[in-house]
Every structure is written in structure tokens, then in C-alpha cells.
Amino acid sequence: MFENVITANRLDNGTVIYLTRESLWSHALADAWVAEDEDEAVVMMAAGENAENQGIVVGAYLIAAEVLDDTVVAVRLREGIRADGPTRRTDVAGADEISEQAHVPLR
Amino acid sequence: MYRYDEFDAALVTQRVAQFRDQVDRRMKGTLSEDEFRPLRLMNGLYLQLHAYMLRVAIPYGTLSSVQMRMLAHIARRYDHGYGHFTTRQNIQYNWPKLTEVPDLLDELATVEMHAIQTSGNCIRNVTSDPYAGAVADEVEDPRIWGEIIRQWSTFHPEFSFLPRKFKIAVTGSDEDRAAIRVHDIGLRIHRNAAGEVGFEVMVGGGQGRTPMIAKTIREFLPKAHLLSYLEAVLRVYNLMGRRDNKYKARIKILVHETGAEAFADQVEAEWAEIKNGPVDLPASEIARIESYFAPPALDASSHGSTDHELRMTDDAAFAAWVGSNVLDHVQPGYAIANISLKPVGGVPGDATAEQMDIVADLAARYSHDEIRVTYEQNLVLPHVRRDDLYTVWQALVEAKLGTANIGLLGDMIVCPGLDYCSLANARSIPVSQQISERFADPERQRKIGKLDIKISGCINACGHHHVGHIGILGVDKRGKEHYQITLGGKPNQDAAIGAIVGPAFAETDIADAVETVVDTYLGLRADGEEFIETLGRVGMAPFKETLYATH
Amino acid sequence: MPLIKDGAFVTDTWIRLADDDTLLEVGPIIVSLTRWMAARDTLLARGWPLGICLASNESCEAIAGDLDRFEVVALEFPTFMDGRSYSAARLLRERHGFSGEIRAVGNVLRDQFLFLHRCGFDAFEVREGETVSGWLQAVSALTVWYQPTGDARVTVPQLRQLAPIAAE
Numbered sequence: 001m002f003e004n005v006i007t008a009n010r011l012d013n014g015t016v017i018y019l020t021r022e023s024l025w026s027h028a029l030a031d032a033w034v035a036e037d038e039d040e041a042v043v044m045m046a047a048g049e050n051a052e053n054q055g056i057v058v059g060a061y062l063i064a065a066e067v068l069d070d071t072v073v074a075v076r077l078r079e080g081i082r083a084d085g086p087t088r089r090t091d092v093a094g095a096d097e098i099s100e101q102a103h104v105p106l107r
Numbered sequence: 108m109y110r111y112d113e114f115d116a117a118l119v120t121q122r123v124a125q126f127r128d129q130v131d132r133r134m135k136g137t138l139s140e141d142e143f144r145p146l147r148l149m150n151g152l153y154l155q156l157h158a159y160m161l162r163v164a165i166p167y168g169t170l171s172s173v174q175m176r177m178l179a180h181i182a183r184r185y186d187h188g189y190g191h192f193t194t195r196q197n198i199q200y201n202w203p204k205l206t207e208v209p210d211l212l213d214e215l216a217t218v219e220m221h222a223i224q225t226s227g228n229c230i231r232n233v234t235s236d237p238y239a240g241a242v243a244d245e246v247e248d249p250r251i252w253g254e255i256i257r258q259w260s261t262f263h264p265e266f267s268f269l270p271r272k273f274k275i276a277v278t279g280s281d282e283d284r285a286a287i288r289v290h291d292i293g294l295r296i297h298r299n300a301a302g303e304v305g306f307e308v309m310v311g312g313g314q315g316r317t318p319m320i321a322k323t324i325r326e327f328l329p330k331a332h333l334l335s336y337l338e339a340v341l342r343v344y345n346l347m348g349r350r351d352n353k354y355k356a357r358i359k360i361l362v363h364e365t366g367a368e369a370f371a372d373q374v375e376a377e378w379a380e381i382k383n384g385p386v387d388l389p390a391s392e393i394a395r396i397e398s399y400f401a402p403p404a405l406d407a408s409s410h411g412s413t414d415h416e417l418r419m420t421d422d423a424a425f426a427a428w429v430g431s432n433v434l435d436h437v438q439p440g441y442a443i444a445n446i447s448l449k450p451v452g453g454v455p456g457d458a459t460a461e462q463m464d465i466v467a468d469l470a471a472r473y474s475h476d477e478i479r480v481t482y483e484q485n486l487v488l489p490h491v492r493r494d495d496l497y498t499v500w501q502a503l504v505e506a507k508l509g510t511a512n513i514g515l516l517g518d519m520i521v522c523p524g525l526d527y528c529s530l531a532n533a534r535s536i537p538v539s540q541q542i543s544e545r546f547a548d549p550e551r552q553r554k555i556g557k558l559d560i561k562i563s564g565c566i567n568a569c570g571h572h573h574v575g576h577i578g579i580l581g582v583d584k585r586g587k588e589h590y591q592i593t594l595g596g597k598p599n600q601d602a603a604i605g606a607i608v609g610p611a612f613a614e615t616d617i618a619d620a621v622e623t624v625v626d627t628y629l630g631l632r633a634d635g636e637e638f639i640e641t642l643g644r645v646g647m648a649p650f651k652e653t654l655y656a657t658h
Numbered sequence: 659m660p661l662i663k664d665g666a667f668v669t670d671t672w673i674r675l676a677d678d679d680t681l682l683e684v685g686p687i688i689v690s691l692t693r694w695m696a697a698r699d700t701l702l703a704r705g706w707p708l709g710i711c712l713a714s715n716e717s718c719e720a721i722a723g724d725l726d727r728f729e730v731v732a733l734e735f736p737t738f739m740d741g742r743s744y745s746a747a748r749l750l751r752e753r754h755g756f757s758g759e760i761r762a763v764g765n766v767l768r769d770q771f772l773f774l775h776r777c778g779f780d781a782f783e784v785r786e787g788e789t790v791s792g793w794l795q796a797v798s799a800l801t802v803w804y805q806p807t808g809d810a811r812v813t814v815p816q817l818r819q820l821a822p823i824a825a826e
């Protein structure tokens with residue numbers, strides 16, 4: 001299973017974001033651009049690095065994700081926790097951040 | 108407690124302005140992330156699993172009610188309404204925004220607080236005995252020296268790019284309530300044969316990948332020479348510490364590879380050159396700082412009325428809380444009251460903004476305005492009149508801060524783990540919640556007695572698992588969380604690193620395994636024997652047998 | 659590379675020789691410790707000002723006895739995270755009394771200027787695009803210092819000694 005989704009943090013507020021097919025960034029893993037092969041993943045990584053160089057995001061890296069039904073799910077537990085917020089805590093997870101601007105356009 | 112003068116205040120304010128400029132340059136792109144990272148780390152700001160994480164310093168674990176109210180305000184205004192108290196007596200916020208951190212730091216500065224050097228390869232927050240200044244077995248209040256070290260180490264121009272982080276702990280009693288022997292430098296204040304007060308200096312303790320107990324490199328260092336001696340240790344470390352391998356860069360590796368005696372000789376040789384120089388403080392400055400730690404004006408006539416005794420008889424829950432959470436104060440009629448941040452099924456060490464405000468109010472009214480943070484992730488009201496304990500307890504219970512479990516099984520040290528930390532291999536909080544719920548019955552915990560469970564989500568050991576009576580280390584086995592048990596660790600003056608019992612347990616089995624260990628102990632213990640004593644007497648074999656016999 | 663000294667850009671008159679560069683017959687040169695140890699007499703015989711460059715893992719004790727031969731000691735930062743040269747500079751100034759130029763070379767960034775200066779560096783090989791105002795801003799970002807070094811800055815403990823005794 002190769003790594004097929006780009007994730008990063010927004011530089012200004014640190015929230016977890018995923019690169020979408022439109023080269024925007026979403027807080028929802030479900031919106032992520034899932035690469036179909038390793039060549040596509042290379043292109044995605046370049047887009048991630050570009051966003052880093054432009055100072056929009058920080059710490060872009062590839063993760064492995066699966067498309068299930070109509071959503072996207074992280075393979076590793078760590079990435080699942082990063083996508084969904086801390087487990088066992090329903091009052092204060094990052095969920096309320098998603099209500100903010102859901103898509104951060106690339107400049 | 109210490110109060111800033113104009114110089115202390117200026118430094119903190121200037122630092123915020125400097126950091127604000129660095130954040131601006133980062134946002135504009137004139138600073139790259141590689142260049143910015145060490146700068147933000149030196150201001151306590153990490154990029155963590157979910158967001159930025161800010162670690163605010165609570166020097167030697169002491170704060171006032173005003174400061175605690177500010178921590179509550181920060182949680183509400185800049186974060187998600189809660190904070191986490193750490194095993195270095197600091198507080199962590201998990202959701203600050205980079206662009207708001209300069210404002211956050213400015214607000215902290217108004218109450219003499221900061222996030223300076225709580226991360227990075229520099230000298231970190233100096234930790235100490237949470238009962239300092241309140242406890243009878245103290246030779247001298249170690250926080251005086253905590254403050255002296257804090258100032259000397261802040262923006263030390265020579266030691267801001269060390270091979271790795273550097274942690275110093277200081278205690279004023281022989282009973283070590285600050286785990287000094289697993290610190291890079293541990294300092295024990297004591298009297299020599301001539302009755303002079305000085306430090307035993309221990310170097311090279313630490314947990315993590317290669318846990319080690321610190322070695323004494325000097326039995327007695329006269330107080331007045333503390334800073335010059337520390338400067339000698341740090342200079343040897345800065346020059347000789349390994350920089351080729353991040354995992355071998357702590358001073359414990361240098362001491363181990365050099366040999367403690369040879370290392371001590373190097374320090375002594377360097378110290379000989381500088382000990383009569385200007386870095387040691389003049390006696391007047393030591394006295395000035397010392398004066399801030401004079402005991403508060405306690406009521407000498409108070410000895411705890413019969414009211415208190417009656418309450419103890421009438422109210423079993425209150426009596427239980429006094430039994431586990433309350434310690435004698437050096438002043439008769441007063442008590443040290445521990446506030447447990449380990450409610451059953453809760454997140455260990457977390458407190459909501461509301462809870463912080465309540466603790467602040469209680470401190471202002473009942474504890475001479477003082478609060479302590481312990482490295483075991485609890486809080487303390489250090490100066491409470493015995494007569495006030497019942498009222499304080501009632502308020503704590505209402506705020507869900509009244510759990511009577513200090514030192515008992517439910518009082519676990521637990522790192523944030525994979526729920527929060529990008530270094531982690533496994534979650535630690537849900538494991539602690541399972542164990543906490545399994546052993547929820549307070550009567551059962553009291554029957555079991557003193558038992559320290561410490562849980563880390565990775566080998567960095569921020570949960571102190573190496574020095575837990577039962578240590579639990581989360582590992583990743585083929586993508587699944589597993590937990591390895593160690594037994595026999597001790598953090599205090601009998602410091603010892605725990606030994607692994609056997610193969611790791613699956614996440615579904617770890618609570619059972621802990622219960623097996625506890626039941627094994629209960630079946631073997633002699634009258635009045637604590638877990639750690641029984642283990643010392645019978646060894647690991649009975650536990651290995653019961654844990655792995657059926658496999 | 660641009661060189662800042664005493665708060666201004668200066669022309670660097672020194673040539674830094676690699677170990678395998680032909681030895682220049684004239685002009686001030688900076689050589690490595692290796693070259694100094696191998697060709698000490700030849701270098702001294704030139705009769706031109708001499709400087710030496712130490713790598714971060716080379717001890718300043720190796721040149722402590724010869725400091726009067728050098729007008730410049732350059733201390734290398736392979737990465738700005740390698741803080742060994744801060745100690746080396748302090749030892750050169752405070753232990754061995756070196757009064758020549760101590761120059762920071764390598765990965766030297768604005769946010770290190772103040773600490774470098776406090777430790778005894780007085781010349782800084784900086785990145786292209788660095789400015790004098792950037793330098794000045796960096797070294798004046800903090801005006802309060804707790805701990806003494808060999809610099810002339812008055813420390814907080816010293817200021818406290820001068821302050822009138824508080825009424826309380």
C-alpha cells in the first residue's frame with residue numbers, strides 16, 4: 001500500500017489539513033485527493049512542498065489512505081487520530097475547527 | 108513566592124516582542140521553517156499531532172491564584188477550554204494558533220509568566236519538591252535555588268544550542284519528591300558534618316531510550332558556588348556532548364562513556380578556573396531572592412479544632428480524602444492538601460478552565476494564595492488550616508477535583524500519548540481510563556495501598572514508566588498498539604529503573620494484565636507490605652508466572 | 659560573503675585558504691588548524707597577518723599557546739544548532755585573553771547575533787541580504803542580561819546591587 005494523500009498543518013493556526021484534487025486544502029480527510037499511483041503521489045508531494053514554500057502550510061507529508069464507500073479513511077491509527085481528534089474526548093476535539101473556513105485556497 | 112522586579116519583567120516583555128517579530132518574519136516568509144523551528148521551540152511552541160502545542164513554564168511548580176486565573180483565561184480565550192499539567196510541573200495547551208501566540212505571551216507576561224526555554228536544546232524549567240516551604244523534613248527551601256538557577260539559565264548565551272535538552276531538579280529534603288536522580292542534574296540540599304548547607308550534585312540521570320540513574324560527582328558543594336559549578340558542568344557538556352546522534356546526545360551518555368569519575372575531574376578542572384569569577388551571586392542577591400520564600404504569615408495559635416476531628420468521624424468520604432490527600436504541615440494546625448487531577452475515567456493531569464478558577468479561588472481564600480503543581484500531574488494547596496479542610500474538600504468535590512486517590516492506584520502518571528503527541532507509538536490515556544475504571548472502587552484502592560502506575564506512549568518516557576512500580580510502555584507491533592509492563596521502578600531516593608516482565612500485551616489485554624499483577628501482589632504480601640516492598644522480597648518470578656503461565 | 663563588524667559592513671581583507679590551496683606569498687590569510695599544525699614555521703615566516711579557522715569539533719586549547727600569532731580566529735558553525743563555538747569563543751576571550759577578532763563563519767543567522775556577541779564574537783560572516791538594521795535590531799532585542807560573560811554588559815545582579823534597598 002503506497003502513501004497516497006498529502007497532509008500538513010496550516011502555518012497560521014496549526015490545524016490539520018489535507019490536499020484536495022482542486023489543489024485546495026480541506027480540514028476533512030474525506031475531501032482529500034487520493035493518488036491512484038506512485039507517479040501521482042510524486043506530483044502531489046510537489047504541490048505540498050510548493051505550499052510550504054509559499055508559507056501557507058507547514059510539515060507536508062504523505063500518508064496512506066483507503067477509499068471506503070464514499071469516504072476516505074487513514075490506514076494508520078496515528079493518522080486516523082490526527083484526522084478525527086483525540087479519542088475518548090468528545091467535548092474538545094478539533095472538530096469545532098472544521099466549522100471555520102473549510103477550504104484554504106493556494107495562493 | 109518570587110515577584111518580578113523591573114529587570115525580570117523587562118526581559119519577559121522584550122522576549123515576547125522578539126518572538127512577535129520572529130512570527131511576523133515567518134508569516135512573511137523571510138524566515139524558513141527550518142530557521143524558525145528552533146526559535147519557536149525556545150519559546151515553548153511545538154507543532155504537534157493536531158495543532159501547535161504551547162508549554163507554559165511554571166517555575167519549580169509554584170504559582171499564585173492570579174497566575175492560575177490567567178492560565179484559565181488562556182485556556183478559554185486561546186485554546187479549547189482546558190490545559191494539561193505535565194511531569195515537569197509545566198502546563199500545556201494543545202490548540203493555540205501561531206499568529207495568536209505573541210498576544211497570549213503578552214498576557215502571560217502581565218502576571219509574570221512565560222514560555223521561555225520550555226523546549227529546545229537549552230536549559231529547561233527547573234523542577235522541585237511540590238511541598239517545599241511547607242514540609243518539616245526540609246533543610247532549606249529548594250525553590251530559592253530553583254529561582255536562582257532559572258535566572259542564570261534564562262537566555263544564557265553560551266548554553267542555548269546544547270547537544271540536547273537539559274533538565275535540572277532540586278530538592279531540599281532527603282526524601283526525594285522531585286525525582287532528582289532521573290534528571291540531567293539533580294541537586295540535593297543537605298548539611299555536611301560541619302553543619303554547613305550545600306548541594307550534593309548528581310549528573311547524568313534520565314529516562315527515555317537509555318534510562319540511567321544520576322551519578323554523584325560531588326558530595327558537597329557550598330551553596331554560594333552553585334552557579335559557577337553548574338556553568339562548569341554545562342560547559343563540559345556543551346563542548347564534549349555528542350552531536351553525531353540525537354539519541355546519544357544527552358549528558359547521561361557523556362557521563363556513561365567518559366566514566367563518572369573522569370567526568371567529575373573534567374568538571375572540577377573547569378570549575379577551578381571560574382569559581383572565583385563573577386558568575387556566583389553576591390550574598391546580598393541570594394538573600395534578596397531568599398526573602399521571597401519566607402514562610403507565609405501562618406496563624407500559630409491554630410491547631411485544628413475538634414470540629415475537624417468530628418467531621419472526620421461523621422463523614423467517611425471526607426476522612427478518606429484526608430487519609431490519602433492530606434499531609435502534615437511543618438506548622439501545627441495546618442496541612443498540605445493535594446488536589447487529584449485523576450478522577451475515575453478522566454484524562455490524567457487535565458483541568459478545565461472552570462476547575463482552574465475554582466482552585467485559584469480556594470488558594471486565595473484558604474492557602475495563602477499559593478498553589479503547587481506536582482510532577483505526578485496533580486495540584487497542591489500547600490498552606491491550609493486544618494479547620495478549613497472540610498470546606499475546601501466540599502468545594503473540590505463539587506468541582507470534580509475531590510478524588511481521594513493520591514499515591515493510590517488511581518493516581519497514575521500518564522503522558523498525552525498518541526491522542527496528542529506526534530512522537531507516540533500508542534495511546535496512553537485510554538489505557539489509563541480502562542485501568543482507572545477497573546479499579547474505581549475506592550475501598551479496593553485503599554486495600555491495595557500505595558502503588559505507582561506510570562504510562563508512556565513511547566520510549567521517550569514522558570510518563571516516567573521507567574520509574575513506576577508498574578510501568579507501562581506503549582509500543583507499535585505491526586500497526587497495533589501493544590503494551591509492555593515493567594516492574595520495580597522507583598523515582599525517589601531509592602531510585603531504580605523497572606525491569607521488563609515479558610512480551611507486550613495487546614490493548615485489549617493490558618487492563619487484565621495489570622489486574623493480574625495486583626492480584627498476585629495481594630496473594631503474596633506480608634502484613635502491611637506495600638506493592639514495591641513485596642516485589643522487592645519475592646522478585647519478578649511470581650509475576651512472570653501469573654502473567655504468562657497460560658500462554 | 660558579507661562581513662559585519664562593529665555594527666557595519668566591512669570589506670573582508672582576509673583570504674580563507676583551503677588546505678590544498680597553494681600558499682599565497684603575500685596578504686593576510688586564514689588557515690585551518692590542520693594546516694597550522696603542519697606548516698607552522700612556513701606560515702610564520704611569511705611575515706603577513708595570520709588567522710586561523712577552527713571547526714566546531716576542534717578545541718581552542720590547541721591554539722591557546724599561540725594566540726599572539728593570530729589576528730583573527732574564525733569559529734565555524736556547520737549548522738547554527740551546533741553550539742560548541744559559543745564556549746570556544748568565551749574561553750578564547752575570558753580564559754586565554756585573546757583580544758583579536760573572533761569571527762563567526764558558516765551557518766550564522768540573525769537570531770544568533772546577540773548570543774554570539776555576548777560570547778565574544780565581534781565579526782560575523784552573514785547571509786546575502788542581511789542588513790545592518792537587521793543586525794542592530796537583533797543585538798538590541800534584549801537589553802537585560804542575568805549572567806556575566808566577557809562582554810562589557812552590565813548584568814541584572816550588578817544593577818540590583820546598585821539599586822537602592824527596597825523599603826520592604
